[in-house]
Amino acid sequence: MRWQGKRKSTNIEDRRGRARPRNGARKAGGLGGIGLIAVLLIGYFMGIDVTPLLQEQGQGGYQENPTQSVEITDADRKAGDFVAANLALTEDIWADIFRKQIGMTYKPVTLVLFKGTTSSRCGGASGATGPFYCPGDKKAYLDTSFFTTLEKRLGAGGDFAAAYVIAHEVSHYVQDELGILGKANEIRARSNKAASNAISVRIELQADCYSGIWAREADKKFNILERGDLAEAINAAKQIGDDTLQRNAGRTPLPHTFTHGTSKQRVAWFKRGLGSGDIRDCDTFGAKQL
Numbered sequence: 001m002r003w004q005g006k007r008k009s010t011n012i013e014d015r016r017g018r019a020r021p022r023n024g025a026r027k028a029g030g031l032g033g034i035g036l037i038a039v040l041l042i043g044y045f046m047g048i049d050v051t052p053l054l055q056e057q058g059q060g061g062y063q064e065n066p067t068q069s070v071e072i073t074d075a076d077r078k079a080g081d082f083v084a085a086n087l088a089l090t091e092d093i094w095a096d097i098f099r100k101q102i103g104m105t106y107k108p109v110t111l112v113l114f115k116g117t118t119s120s121r122c123g124g125a126s127g128a129t130g131p132f133y134c135p136g137d138k139k140a141y142l143d144t145s146f147f148t149t150l151e152k153r154l155g156a157g158g159d160f161a162a163a164y165v166i167a168h169e170v171s172h173y174v175q176d177e178l179g180i181l182g183k184a185n186e187i188r189a190r191s192n193k194a195a196s197n198a199i200s201v202r203i204e205l206q207a208d209c210y211s212g213i214w215a216r217e218a219d220k221k222f223n224i225l226e227r228g229d230l231a232e233a234i235n236a237a238k239q240i241g242d243d244t245l246q247r248n249a250g251r252t253p254l255p256h257t258f259t260h261g262t263s264k265q266r267v268a269w270f271k272r273g274l275g276s277g278d279i280r281d282c283d284t285f286g287a288k289q290l
């Protein structure tokens with residue numbers, strides 16, 4: 001991916017390298033009172049459902065180490081630049097799409113970079129839970145060490161795999177701005193678990209489709225794609241399908257527990273957005289078949 005030298009977004013809230021709290025004296029962006037526990041979040045939207053990974057390691061067995069000091073390395077700085085460049089690309093592209101396709105003004109999302117743990121209005125977060133979007137504070141959260149997890153544990157290496165994950169989280173914000181997330185969550189709240197999961201799948205596949213639109217338009221406008229980039233994103237979509245994640249965790253895939261869609265579906269919807277560029281073609285809620 002050709003991202004170096006491109007504009008970097010300033011809509012990043014960099015919480016990395018902040019002194020860690022002692023004895024509950026935490027002040028995290030005015031969200032006091034939220035316990036800093038590495039819990040799975042409520043009301044969030046992720047690019048990747050890492051639950052199978054966590055279960056594979058045993059509950060609480062993930063790398064949560066509150067006493068570890070936070071040091072910003074060169075790799076962190078480079079990852080931060082990469083995220084800022086990608087975020088800028090989402091800003092330019094979604095501003096265009098909002099104006100041209102829906103006659104709305106796109107207001108950029110804030111992306112929180114953290115290292116280790118942080119808090120959000122959706123609950124406490126740790127890098128191990130993966131990147132997510134929190135509708136409660138309208139921010140996307142990302143621990144860039146997740147890119148290593150993506151490559152080493154999920155088999156989804158390459159810079160464009162990481163770009164796809166960023167685009168996916170921003171897509172949840174886009175859904176929020178369009179009123180889709182709020183409506184979907186309302187219905188989920190009064191549905192049983194299986195029905196709620198099925199709605200979640202439609203939300204996630206739509207975010208994948210939007211990510212495809214973003215990749216297409218960003219390349220058209222900024223010529224970002226290098227040979228192999230699309231294959232990296234498509235491979236990532238495949239590796240983080242619910243069936244593949246559960247199978248790789250040594251379990252038999254259970255469709256009623258799926259929250260993000262199968263590998264096949266994730267790839268298909270990403271490709272649909274990529275091929276179309278039109279958000280109307282990403283109507284996973286109206287689709288008879290996913």
Ligand SMILES: [Zn+2]
Pocket residue numbers: 045046047048168169172204207
């Ligand atoms: Zn998601």
